[in-house]
Amino acid sequence: MIDNKLLPKLSQNLLEILEDEEYYNITIEVGNDPYVKTFHAHMVILNYRSPYLKRILATNKKKNDETLINIKLPNILPETFQIILR
Template sequence: MAIKLLDKLANDYLELLDDKEDFNVIIKVGESSDTKIFQAHSAILRYRSLYFRNKLATVNKDENNIKTVTLKHISIQQFEVIIKYIYGGVILLENFDASFIFKLMFFAHEFFLNELANHLESYLIKE
């Protein structure tokens, strides 16, 4: 008999996003005048997203063993939703309009997050 207690696991992984230790990836999101830095973990990014697996394979480490990825084409708010999904499998759509969710669906496809993209597509059709 398997017991699945995934809520605590998801919360623990989400807390990693706020942990300023042991990260090895910096993701710069947004335009140069409005950029946010996300500190992430290559193992999680690689296993949850084929996009990041491919991207991180081509990025060199700096002198501190940190890889930096720049994403100028996605808004900070959209990436926050994506990264929380990658880390915790959690997505809250109540506060977003259809246009935001539609764009988010395209980013989910870009990052090869098929489960999320399919969910967003179904959500848009139903709502």
């Protein structure tokens, strides 16, 4: 059982991970030109948070050579995806 004092810190850490510009392993390009925004994300978090993205990730497995995965989602507004990510 997780101590209730740890939950706020864990939530804060997860939000910080979303802002991480160094250790991400996925880029997601959202929207259509000229309104495209690139998000940095983490495969393991997306895998557990979104069944839709889990299916996409299953077909775009990360290669053993640590190659960055790039996903394109042109039919979603960047503002909407920002909300989904959080």
